[in-house]
Amino acid sequence: MNLLKSRSARAAAGFVGAAVVLFAVAPLVLSDFRLGLLAKYLCVAMVAVGICLAWGRGGLLTLGQGVFFGLGGYAMAMHLKIADAGPGNLPDFMQLYGTATELPWWWQPFANPVFALAATFLLPMAVAALLGSFIFRRRVKGAYFAILSQALAAAFAIWLIGQQATTGGTNGLTDIQGFFGYALDDPVNQRTVYFIIAAVLLLLIALARQLIQSRYGELLVAVRDSEERVRFLGYDPANVKLVAYVVAAGMAGLAGALFVPAVGIISPALIGIVPSIEFVIGAAVGGRASLVGAVLGAIAVAWAKTALSEEFPAAWTYFQGLLFIVALAFLPGGLASLATVVRRRRAAAAAEKKAAVIPVGEAA
Amino acid sequence: MTGLEIRQLRVSFDGFTAVDGVDLDVRPGDLRFLIGPNGAGKTTLVDAVTGLVKAAGSVRFGGEELLGRSVHRIARAGIGRTFQTATVFEELTVLQNLDIAAGAGRSMWTMLRRRKGVPEPVAKAMETVGLTDLADSPAGTLAHGQKQWLEIGMLLVQDVRLLLLDEPVAGMSHDERQATGSLLERISAERTVVVIEHDMDFMRSFARSVSVLHAGKVLSEGTVAEVQADPKVQEVYLGHTAAEATADVAVREA
Numbered sequence: 317m318n319l320l321k322s323r324s325a326r327a328a329a330g331f332v333g334a335a336v337v338l339f340a341v342a343p344l345v346l347s348d349f350r351l352g353l354l355a356k357y358l359c360v361a362m363v364a365v366g367i368c369l370a371w372g373r374g375g376l377l378t379l380g381q382g383v384f385f386g387l388g389g390y391a392m393a394m395h396l397k398i399a400d401a402g403p404g405n406l407p408d409f410m411q412l413y414g415t416a417t418e419l420p421w422w423w424q425p426f427a428n429p430v431f432a433l434a435a436t437f438l439l440p441m442a443v444a445a446l447l448g449s450f451i452f453r454r455r456v457k458g459a460y461f462a463i464l465s466q467a468l469a470a471a472f473a474i475w476l477i478g479q480q481a482t483t484g485g486t487n488g489l490t491d492i493q494g495f496f497g498y499a500l501d502d503p504v505n506q507r508t509v510y511f512i513i514a515a516v517l518l519l520l521i522a523l524a525r526q527l528i529q530s531r532y533g534e535l536l537v538a539v540r541d542s543e544e545r546v547r548f549l550g551y552d553p554a555n556v557k558l559v560a561y562v563v564a565a566g567m568a569g570l571a572g573a574l575f576v577p578a579v580g581i582i583s584p585a586l587i588g589i590v591p592s593i594e595f596v597i598g599a600a601v602g603g604r605a606s607l608v609g610a611v612l613g614a615i616a617v618a619w620a621k622t623a624l625s626e627e628f629p630a631a632w633t634y635f636q637g638l639l640f641i642v643a644l645a646f647l648p649g650g651l652a653s654l655a656t657v658v659r660r661r662r663a664a665a666a667a668e669k670k671a672a673v674i675p676v677g678e679a680a
Numbered sequence: 681m682t683g684l685e686i687r688q689l690r691v692s693f694d695g696f697t698a699v700d701g702v703d704l705d706v707r708p709g710d711l712r713f714l715i716g717p718n719g720a721g722k723t724t725l726v727d728a729v730t731g732l733v734k735a736a737g738s739v740r741f742g743g744e745e746l747l748g749r750s751v752h753r754i755a756r757a758g759i760g761r762t763f764q765t766a767t768v769f770e771e772l773t774v775l776q777n778l779d780i781a782a783g784a785g786r787s788m789w790t791m792l793r794r795r796k797g798v799p800e801p802v803a804k805a806m807e808t809v810g811l812t813d814l815a816d817s818p819a820g821t822l823a824h825g826q827k828q829w830l831e832i833g834m835l836l837v838q839d840v841r842l843l844l845l846d847e848p849v850a851g852m853s854h855d856e857r858q859a860t861g862s863l864l865e866r867i868s869a870e871r872t873v874v875v876i877e878h879d880m881d882f883m884r885s886f887a888r889s890v891s892v893l894h895a896g897k898v899l900s901e902g903t904v905a906e907v908q909a910d911p912k913v914q915e916v917y918l919g920h921t922a923a924e925a926t927a928d929v930a931v932r933e934a
Contacts, residue, residue, distance in 0.1 A: 534776050538769040548752075549755060
């Protein structure tokens with residue numbers, strides 16, 4: 317009981333600390349440009365929160381979160397493009413290379429802001445529910461699941477590129493000007509977008525924490541470690557995994573949606589295989605089973621990417637790959653597990669010392 | 681209380697018939713031992729009853745047909761099993777393991793909230809299997825015998841009416857075997873228990889009835905004394921094992 321109390325007290329302190337850093341310190345210390353970059357990293361961290369749940373807790377190596385990030389991002393960007401164009405006009409890229417004289421039918425609902433906002437997370441969740449129920453009932457798992465989700469990311473990006481007239485193709489949806497009536501080139505509005513992103517991130521972390529600490533969270537770990545055993549207890553593991561997968565997809569969708577006003581663009585290059593893997597690397601390095609680890613890892617790796625790829629654009633890719641492999645091979649729990657690993661090593665070393673002493677004592 | 685009724689059960693893998701037309705009745709409240717040489721089809725029989733392998737024939741428990749149902753539905757019908765190697769959730773505590781086992785019928789709302797305190801059936805099961813002091817230890821740190829007890833405890837909180845245990849005392853010390861045996865006796869007062877076992881001493885001490893399987897068929901059935909007196913059994917099985925058991929005793933006495 318005491319342990320529980322101190323744990324939730326520590327979590328509350330952590331939340332307050334994070335809120336102070338995000339809402340007070342960062343806007344004071346960072347320039348507008350750097351704050352904009354931080355907003356982008358926080359979006360990546362939102363995806364990592366979902367990955368922590370699905371992969372860290374549920375054992376689902378989601379190598380295709382780009383799909384859900386993209387669905388959320390495109391849902392938001394479509395609405396913003398329609399709003400930018402104004403009533404009766406087509407978005408700029410459609411006028412440029414489209415032959416259409418009116419908005420395609422599947423664009424039309426996105427003119428409604430409520431529909432578009434709901435779609436940013438409900439659409440990815442619905443797609444994940446559909447895919448997941450098929451995948452998990454067929455008992456696809458492990459590496460096969462990872463490869464399948466990665467193939468989906470590739471397929472989605474390729475499809476987007478092929479539909480240039482309606483999706484903007486390789487360029488994506490670019491040059492987004494306004495965000496629900498506010499001009500995005502105004503630094504004050506950019507700052508507001510940053511605050512929204514920071515608030516949503518904290519909210520998602522709180523939601524994930526509640527899920528992880530709940531009975532469902534315990535069951536999810538049980539499914540990860542021994543799916544067959546859970547089945548013999550009368551649960552359907554497919555449903556347990558499905559919930560984590562769908563929640564992670566919704567989080568990635570929200571991240572994609574908020575990424576659009578922060579960066580002003582969404583394109584296939586931001587949601588394909590490479591970005592999908594990058595989402596996972598941050599969580600892996602920081603510690604996939606730990607919320608704090610996954611979030612800080614995601615922010616750190618995204619920051620390192622900006623910092624290092626400016627200096628060494630060619631070497632960064634290799635470095636990133638190396639980081640992933642080293643983390644998985646030598647520190648599967650990520651940096652978050654470093655303290656535990658060191659403590660265990662020390663305890664083991666101490667036990668060895670003790671064990672070495674006892675026989676001598678017995679002999680004497 | 682309801683019994684298990686198996687009729688003409690047949691399981692084949694790629695032309696090899698592992699279970700070949702088995703008829704088996706286990707009365708409610710029985711403590712039945714399934715014995716037989718390696719490859720006799722004991723574990724496959726349990727796999728078929730719990731839905732892990734496809735089988736032909738009929739398996740009824742409490743009048744309900746089980747064949748053709750999925751694993752988790754059979755589990756919900758009140759049938760639980762353990763495996764030869766104890767499979768508990770190593771990273772979760774004893775309490776969490778038991779709480780999960782107790783919860784297959786929980787509502788969505790209960791699942792999404794935190795566990796508060798220790799549910800009554802879980803506390804009772806911990807008491808029964810003697811793991812109350814270890815409630816907050818990760819299951820991965822338990823000794824081998826304790827893991828087997830935890831598994832049995834999980835079946836108890838799952839409130840199964842039929843327990844199928846696959847070699848529950850393998851690798852246990854003498855004292856642990858005795859403790860497990862009397863635990864099974866207590867459990868079978870309220871539930872039906874079927875135990876697959878190789879250990880003849882353990883079988884003699886605790887079995888209420890015995891079925892001998894050989895080459896996928898039931899060779900003999902009855903009380904321990906009846907089965908031991910059956911010449912067919914002596915021929916294929918007990919003669920061999922009796923010698924082994926004597927050797928065992930000799931080693932222990934030495």
